[in-house]
Amino acid sequence: MSETKIETTVHGMMAEFTTVDSLLSACRRIRDAGYTKTDAYTPFPVHGIDKALGIKPTALPWICLIAGATGTCIALVMQIWMNSIDYKYIISGKPYISLPAFIPVAFELTILLASFGAFFGMWALNGLPKFSNPMFTDPRFDRATDDRFFLYVDASDERYDANGVRNLLADTGSDYINEVVEDDSPKEVPKPVFLIWGLAVAASLVPLICILTMRVTNSSKPRFHVFFDMDFSPAKDAQQVTSLFADNRSMRSDVPGTVARGQMEESLDMLTGIDVEALTMSDPPRVQRLVRAYMLADDEAKAEEKEAVEAAEAAPASVMDTTPWVEKNPLTVDAELLAQGQQQFAIYCSVCHGMDGYGNGLVNQRAQSINAPTWVPPASMHQETLYADKYPDGKLFSTISNGIRKMPGYAGQIKLKDRWAIVAYVRALQKSQNASMDLVPESEKAAVEAAVADAKAELKRQAEEAEKAAAARKQTQS
Amino acid sequence: MSEHAAPAVKPADDPAFQLPASLRGLQMPLLGGGLVALLIGMGMAFAVSDADMPRFGMSAYLTAFLYVLTIVLGCLFFVLIQHLVRAGWSVVVRRVAECMMIMIVPMAFLFLPILFSVFSEGALFVWTDPEFASKLHLDDKMWENKKLFLNAPFFVIRALIYFGIWGALAVYYWRGSVNQDETGERAATDRMQYWSGPAVMAFSLSLTFAAFDWGMSLAPMWFSTMFGVYIFAGGILAAHCVITLLTYLLQRAGALKEEVTPEHYHDLGKYIFGFIVFWTYISFSQYMLIWYGNIPEETEWFYSRQDGGFGYLSIGLIIFHWLIPFFGTMSRHVRRRPGMMAFWAAYILVVHFIDIYWIVMPEARVVETHTVPGFGGPLGILASLLCVVGMSTLVIGLVLRVAGGNRVVPVRDPRLRESIIFENI
Amino acid sequence: MSLAIPNGLDNTVERPGERAPLVLGETTYHDITEAVCKVAERPPSKGWIGGFLVAFALLQMLGLLIVYLIYTGVGVWGNRAPIFWGWPIVNFVFWVGIGHAGTLISAILFLFRQEWRTSINRAAEAMTIFAVACAGTFPGIHVGRAWLAFWLAPYPSLNLWMWPQFRSPLLWDVFAVSTYGTVSLLFWYMGMVPDLATFRDRSKNKYRRMAYGILCLGWSGSSRHWMRYEKAYAILAALAAPLVLSVHTIVSFDFAVSQVPGWHTTIFPPYFVAGAIFSGFAMVLTLMVPARKMLNLEKLITIRHLENMCKIILATGSIVGLAYGTEFFIAWYGQVPAEQFAFLNRAFGPYAWAYWTMVSCNVISPQIFWFKKARTTPWIIVVVSIFVNIGMWFERFVIVISSLSRDYLPSAWAYFTPTWVDWGMLIGSFGLFFTLFLLFCRTLPVINMAEVKATLAKQEHMAHLHGHGEEAAEGH
Structure with missing residues (x-):
């Protein structure tokens, strides 16, 4: 091996051929001479060269089969888990686990993973990418991808002997035989490549840095809206103006001659x-x-x-x-209706009339405190002129619906039955202010008395506590 | 490139190109046995017919008929397509396909019972029953429209057209190939290639409508545009299997020992594998679209194949018509072993029967009361099997007869040599 | 040497028993390398620059229109109730269909050992990838909020707390088209590696050599590598073949699993696949006939290659015609009023003009290919293939628009009118396609040199064998 007296490592010997047939016959001769660490380099796959060189078949099909089966399993498990276990809902009447519907994706993933197996498996088995190869040192080898065929015997072959191999190859009719030596071309990558690479990396980091900066810093400027109409819907809200209609109201009343659902069921x-x-x-x-x-x-x-x-x-x-008013509430008055009325009263009426109906709600308190000049104090519910015999239920209902004096009509806000429920509740409220224990049924009496006693005890306790607290405050202050 | 010069083609009179004597001797036993089995099977099938399954007898016959017919048509298509694409590899097995293809002539005679059945009201096709529309409470006008197509005279005319087309194609390509054995003229190949394009078109059109007529119209209210393709997929698969199996038997008996090599089995194996996938693709697509759309007039057909024993057959088709043979024929090691390929070919010929049975037999039940379709008990199963075995045996007997009178390979086909030296990639 | 076809050599004639040559003239391996590499190595021609500028301008138009669409909303399209799918989906199906020829040529024709594929498969595969890119654009922007299109992927989202709906064919589409794009890309790239090595070894420029060296992964042409490479190629072909069929099958499921009259029919899967192959080959011909002339590749892409593709166009066109007929027949035979109406409406309703354009372009125009004269005359091929492209676009238009515009509810019927944005995007997508294709011509090997050389080797080998055979026959 050292006979060539070249200081660089010798990897083996290569011979150039110009035709497929001469290459094949050379391969056979090398094989028959007992060389095993051999290889041929050709511009296109040569049929029969694996036999001529004794190359073993590849395990690639098995890699693909396993990868493909993995794809099938992943797809089926994924679909069943996602659509049938973790997030269940029925679509077009199909069962949660709809195998026919899962087959397309299972098929696609099988193919995808099997293809990855074939593609990446092949490169891995071939040991590529590998950018440096001793074969490339010979400029004539450039034609291995054009129109020349090369046969190579590796120096690590047991039978390798430079002269013997050279003679054998010469014997097969090759007109160019050369030793393959270690690549001694400069190892370092040219500087401009680093420059370009560095610039590309730096440029690719810019968006990332921008995003990260935005995530960690505060800004007083309002957010930038890319899609303005998605962040602020052009659809109108209640009470807004619009130029679409002559009256500029974005809220529209019912179309004349139409009645909304559920509004014409009553007498x-x-x-x-x-x-x-x-x-x-x-x-x-x-x-x-x-x-x-x-x-x-x-x-x-x-x-x-x-x-x-x-x-x-x-x-x-x-x-x-x-006006001949309706005398009696048309709804059946029961505890449920009263509860409904109480709730509606608390929402709509109590702000002015007060929770107890004495006409001293929060709005009134405020109006009094600022001495609002045009303020008409709301009526107390507990005057006799408003009792049922003087002020029939129908009249009270009409007042709630259409308003009176400064009070607006509430027909637009409160539903029909709720208004009648308020009427019933107001009657109960009126009765509650001068009711005697006789009105309470025997069965409830004990409970009511207990509740009254509890309430009194509680009031007393609170008063005492307040006193104590006041005393304590005085002490600390002094 | 190869080490040795290619082998020369043997002379046309070589014994390797003749039907071996062992097979020649089987002609009469097969013909006789097949006929007897068919007749016994038919007798039993008619005995099984009862109030629940009034059309069992004729349906069993139709199953056997469609089974053989799809294979014969598959072979016809095989021959046409080889000419269309100027295939070289297949020449050594083409004569086997041609012998099967010419069986379209006896099949025309075997069709006669079905032809007569449309004149006997409700014997096989329910649409021949004049009461059908009223039994199912169908809209009169709609039924009138349907009867423009589904009526006995037009049915007969169409059947004549189909057999006319197929017979003409089969005879033309048979004569062309057999005559070339004697004359050896290359122009014969050119002529056959020239006509193969229109031939394939005529074939596909007639096969589509024949499938509608003889398979789909068993359930007259059901329709599927893909049905013709479905029948074709099963037939072309079975045809490749029959070619493989018969070639294997020929070789076992001593013919074509050197001409047909593992390379040819490998290629046939690839086609068998491919058509298993194709059949699965077509049948899955048909099921999927109907299952997903869930429209009553379409799902009806699959409903009657989910009832009773046919539910098991439906699942069985997935496993035995796809899963097992799919993995069975996947490996090239299997495809390159003639014995293994012969086994898989025989296996698929069995499941192809299940496929046809599954298409035809559920419609033998009483339609108007929606009874659960059944197999007709052990006797019914035996009858169906006897019918199909009988008819297949009969046809194989005829194939041997035809093959005995000619050579088993197109000996002077200009591409024969290319076929012999053929190697896979 | 001149690359013109030598006079008197017509490889469209094939004597039975002999195979016509697929590489013409006294061509050597080196001639093939020269012919293909020259396409990318010589300075760009005026025609190329002009074409590129036009295509690039159209691409910019597409980009601007997409920005306009996203900024304004999908209302800029003509999609209106009840035709919500409109042009974007027509364009999507059109481009996906075109994307079928490449992988079909590479995979299925490879499995069928059709050696004539070697001269055209590279360009056709490239077309596939570019067409899939065009196709992917349309559903991407049709989702409305395009920046949230990643919601289609099954990823564990902390915002949504839910998974995609795998029982929807639209999601199958996502998987099918992305798998198809990925596998086609792998297949294309893998096939290109040996040729990229050729480019590397011919490069005089250091950086060019380095770039191609990295792209070809250090390919050396070792026989062991070739062996595994061929195996991997065969496996990828075997995987890509059913994949090709599955993609347009799944696209057809988008329509066929619904209950819309005219969409719900079982023939759709094979019929869509045939249509896709049909349109794909038409696009390959539209591009390759002028390209072989301009790039001086007439010896490698011969009249025989064109003729074979014409035959495939004729075959698939006839299958498509058969499917049209079957649909009509079953619509009548089925006696379902809505179906019957849908088909009558197609042929004689407001979109009759589109329907008959489709039939004449797709079914009638390819019938001229029954004549050999038409199959071997380049200008006729180009004209017919352009007709087929138009016809196949109209096929999708007819399916999508005519069925949606008139379904079960007559009060909701409407007539579809595309807006200028619709038109612009369709034209712009051609800009995307041609920009990519023209760049491909200049930078990558347009023909699979390694495979063509192998074909040439086999051709010489067979000629050699044939000589032997003749002698043997005479010996008897």
Whole structure:
């Protein structure tokens, strides 16, 4: 081996051939001469060279099979777990585990992973990428990818002997034989490559750094909205203006002649609080108007009715007094209805009328404290003129619905049945202020008395505590 | 490139190209035995027919008929496509396919019972029953429209057209190939190639409609545009199996010892594997679309194949028609062993019967009451098997007869040499 | 030496028993290397620069339109109730279909040992990848909030607390198209590695040599490497072949699993696949016929290659025609009123113009390929293949638009009108496609040199054998 007297390592010997046939016959001769560490380099796959060189078949198909089976399993487990166990919901009536529907994805993943197996497995088995190869040191070897065929015998072969191999190769008709030596070309990568590489890395880090900076710093500027109309929907909110309609209101009233669902199921009595049958006798035109306003949802009629009522109020005998009101709450009054009424009263009425109905709600307290000049104090529910015999249920209902003096009508905010529930609750409220223990049923008496005693004890305890606290505060201050 | 010069083609009179005597002697036993088995099977099948399964007898016959017919048509298509693509590798096995292909002529005679059955009301196809529409409470106008297609005279005309096309193609390609054995003229190959394009088109069109007529119209209210492709997929798979199996038997008996090599089995094996996948693809797509769409007029067909024993057959088809042979024929080591390929070919020929049985037999039940379809008990199963075995044996007997009168390889085909020296990649 | 076809050598004629040459003239291995490498090595021609500028301008238009679309919203398209799928999905299916020819040529024709594929498979595979890129664009922007398209992937999201719906064919599409794109890319790249090594070894410039050296992973041409490489190639082909079929099958499921009349029919999977192959080959021909002329590759991409592709176009066109017919027949035979209406509406309704354009382009125009004269005349091939491209675009248009515009609820019927954005995006997608293709021509080997050389070697070997055979035959 050292006969060549070249200081660099010798890897082996290569011979160049110009035709496939000469290469193949040379391969056979080398094989028959007993060399095993041999290889051929060709510009295209040569059929039969594996036999001529004694190359063993590859395990690649098994790698693919295993990778493919893994893909199938991953896909099936993933789909079943995601759609049938972790996040269950029924789509188009299909069962949670719909195998036919899972097959397409299972198939695709099988193919994908098997292809990865074939692709990456092949490169791994071939030991590529490997950018440096002693074969590349010979400039003539550049034609191995063009039109020349090379046969190579490795120096580590047991039978390797430089002269013997050279003679054998020469004998096969090769016209170029050379030793393959260690690559002595400069190892370092040219500087511009590093420069470009460095610039590319730096550039690729810029967006990342920007994002990280934004994540950790605070800014007084408002957020930048890329998709403005997605962050701020162009759809209008309640009470906003719009240029789309002549009246500039974005909220639209019902289309004339239409009634919203659930709004025409009740009788006119219940809708108005008026005993319509009696009114028919006294004021038929008004009944007609009411029918148009309430049953046919005619806004004009509603406006006419309002005008008529307002006009008549000034007259000596107010229309409020002459109207035959419904005397009795049309809903069945029970604990449930009262609870409903209490809830609605607390929401809508108590702000002015107070939770107890004495007319001293928070709004009134505030109005009094600032001496609001136009403020009309809300009525107390506990005056006799408002008791059922003087102020029938229907009238109370009408007041809630249409308003009185400064109080606006609540028909738009409170649902029909809720208004009647408030009427029932107000009656209960009125009764509660001067009720005697006789009204309480025998069975409840003990409980009520106990509750009263508890309440009194609690009040007393609170008063004592407040006293003690005041005393203690005094002491600490002094 | 190879080490040795390619072997020369043997002369046309070489004994390797003749049907071996051992097979020649089987002709009459197979013909006789097949006919007897078919007749006994038919007799038993008609005995099984009862109120629950009024059409069992004719359905068993149709199953056997469609089984053999799909294989014969598959072989016809095989021959046409080899000419169309100027294939070289397949020449050594082409004559086997041609012998099967020419069986379309006896199949036309075996079709006669089915042809007559449409004139006997409700004997095989329920649409021949004049009461059918009223039994199922169908819309009259719709049924009138359907009857424009599903009526006995038009059915007969169509059947004549199909057999006319197939017979003409089979005879033309048979004559061309056999005559070339004597004359050896290259122009014969050119002519056959020239006509193969239109031939394939005529074939696909007629096969599609034949499948609609003889398979799909068993359930007259059901429809699937893919049904023709489905029948084709099963047939072409079985055809490759029959070619493999018969070639193997020929070699075992002593013919074609040197001409057919593991390379050819390897290639046939690849096609068998490929068509197993194709069949699965087609049948899965058909099931999937109907299952997913879930429209009553379409799901009906699969419902009657989920009832009773047919539910097990449906699952069985997935396992035995796809899973097992898929992995069985996947490896090249299997495909390169003639014995193994012959086994898988025989195996698939069995499951192909299950496929056809599964298509036809559930429709033998009473349609209007939606009874659960059954197999007709042990006797019914035996009858169905006897019918198909009988008809297949009969046809194999005829194949041997035809092969005995000719050579078992197109001896003067210009591409024969290419086929003999053929090697896979 | 001149690369023109020698006079009198017509390789479209094949005597039975002999195989016509696929590489013409007294070509050597080195000639093949020269012919292919020259395409990328010589300075760009004026035609190339002009074409690139046009394509690049169109690509910029597509980019701007996408920005406009995302910024404004999908209302800029013509998609209106009830036609929510509109043009984007038509374009998607169109491009995915075109993307089928490449892998088909590489994989299926490889498995069928059709050696003529070697001259055209590289360019066709490249086309596949570029077409899939075009196709992927459309569903990506059709999701509305394109920046959230990653929600389609099954990743454990802390925001959503849910998983994608695997019973939806649209999700199957995501998996199918992305798998297809990935595997096609691997297949294309793997096939290119030996040729990239050729580029490396011919490079005079140090940096060019380094770039191609890295790209080819240090390929040396070792026989052991070739052996595993060929095995891997065969396996990838065997995997890619069913993959190709599955992709358009799954695209067809998008339509066929629904209950929309005209969509729900079982023939869709094979019919879509045939249509995809059809349109893919048409696109290959549209590009290759002029390209072989301009790039001087007529000896490698011969008339025989073109003729074979024409035959495939004829075959698949006829399959598509058969499927059209079957659909019509079953619509009548099935006697389902909605189906019947859907098909009558296609042929005679407001979109009849589109339907008959489709039929004449797809079914009638390829029938000219029954004549050999037409199959071997380049200009006829280009004209017909362009017709087929138009026809296949209209096929998807007819399926998507005509069925959606008139389904079960007549009060919701509408007529689809594309906007200028729709038009711009369709044209722009061609810009994307051609930009990529033109860049490919200049930088990568347009023909698989290694495989063509192997074909040439086999051709010489067979000629040699044939000589032996003749002698043997005469000996008898």
